[in-house]
Amino acid sequence: MELENQLLARGERTAIRRFTRTDVEAWVSWPRHSDPLLQDYNSPYLKPRERDLWYAERAARPDHAMYAIEDADTNLIGRLFLRQIDTVRRSAILGVDLRSDRLDEGLGTDALRAFTRYFFEDLRQETLKLDVAAYNDRARWVYEKLGWVRVGEHWNTYPSIFMPGVFEDPAMAPIRPFFRAQPGSISVLHYDMDLTQQNWLEVNGR
Numbered sequence: 567m568e569l570e571n572q573l574l575a576r577g578e579r580t581a582i583r584r585f586t587r588t589d590v591e592a593w594v595s596w597p598r599h600s601d602p603l604l605q606d607y608n609s610p611y612l613k614p615r616e617r618d619l620w621y622a623e624r625a626a627r628p629d630h631a632m633y634a635i636e637d638a639d640t641n642l643i644g645r646l647f648l649r650q651i652d653t654v655r656r657s658a659i660l661g662v663d664l665r666s667d668r669l670d671e672g673l674g675t676d677a678l679r680a681f682t683r684y685f686f687e688d689l690r691q692e693t694l695k696l697d698v699a700a701y702n703d704r705a706r707w708v709y710e711k712l713g714w715v716r717v718g719e720h721w722n723t724y725p726s727i728f729m730p731g732v733f734e735d736p737a738m739a740p741i742r743p744f745f746r747a748q749p750g751s752i753s754v755l756h757y758d759m760d761l762t763q764q765n766w767l768e769v770n771g772r
C-alpha cells in the first residue's frame with residue numbers, strides 16, 4: 567500500500583510524492599509571481615474551509631492525481647498534476663508549477679525527468695500529454711528538452727482581465743500574435759504536446 571509521504575520518484579535534487587491536504591497550506595503561502603505572464607499560476611486566495619473543499623474535491627476525482635515536488639530539504643517547491651487519466655489508452659494530461667522563487671534552478675527539469683520515469687517505468691503508461699501557452703518559452707523549452715513533441719494547437723479563452731496590457735504594452739509586442747481579443751474575453755494560443763513512452767526512452771532511457 568502507498569503511504570501518504572512515501573517517495574514515488576527521486577531525481578538528483580528533487581523527489582516526488584503524493585500531494586496532501588497539509589501541502590495546500592504551504593502552497594497557498596507561496597510568494598506570488600511578479601511576471602504578468604505567470605499570474606495564472608498563483609494560488610487562489612482560499613479560506614481554511616475553502617482549502618478543505620479545494621483538496622477534497624480534487625482528491626475525489628477518479629481521473630485526477632496530485633503530486634508534490636520536494637527539494638533536497640523536503641520543502642514543497644512544486645506541484646504536478648495528472649488529469650483525464652485514461653486507463654484504456656494509458657495516457658494522462660500533465661500540469662506542473664513551481665513556487666515563484668524557485669524557477670530557473672534546474673529543479674523543474676530534474677522533477678519532470680524523475681516523474682516521467684515513474685510514469686513510464688513504474689506506472690507503465692503510454693503517453694503523457696500537456697498543453698502549454700505559446701508564449702511560455704521556458705516551459706516549452708523544458709518539455710522539448712525532455713522529449714515532448716508538438717502535435718497540435720488550440721485557443722483557450724479567458725476573461726479579458728486575464729492579460730492586461732498585452733495589446734498596448736510595447737514590451738508585449740513579440741508575443742501579441744499568441745493572443746486574440748473578443749468582446750469580454752481573450753483567447754490564448756496553446757500548443758498540444760505528447761511524450762510517448764517511445765520518445766521518452768529515446769531521450770531519457772538508460
Ligand SMILES: CC(C)(COP(=O)(O)OP(=O)(O)OC[C@H]1O[C@@H](n2cnc3c(N)ncnc32)[C@H](O)[C@@H]1OP(=O)(O)O)[C@@H](O)C(=O)NCCC(=O)NCCS
Nearest residue numbers: 607662663664669670671672673674675698703704705707
Ligand atoms: C516551467 C517550469 C516547471 C520549469 O521549471 P524550472 O525549474 O524553472 O526550469 P529549469 O531551471 O529546469 O530549466 C529552465 C530552462 O529554460 C531555459 N529558459 C529560461 N527562461 C527561458 C526563456 N524565457 N526562454 C527560453 N528558455 C528559457 C533555461 O535556460 C533552462 O534551460 P537549460 O536547462 O537548457 O539551460 C517552471 O519554470 C514553472 O513552474 N513555471 C511557472 C509555471 C509554468 O509555466 N508551468 C508550466 C505550464 S505548461
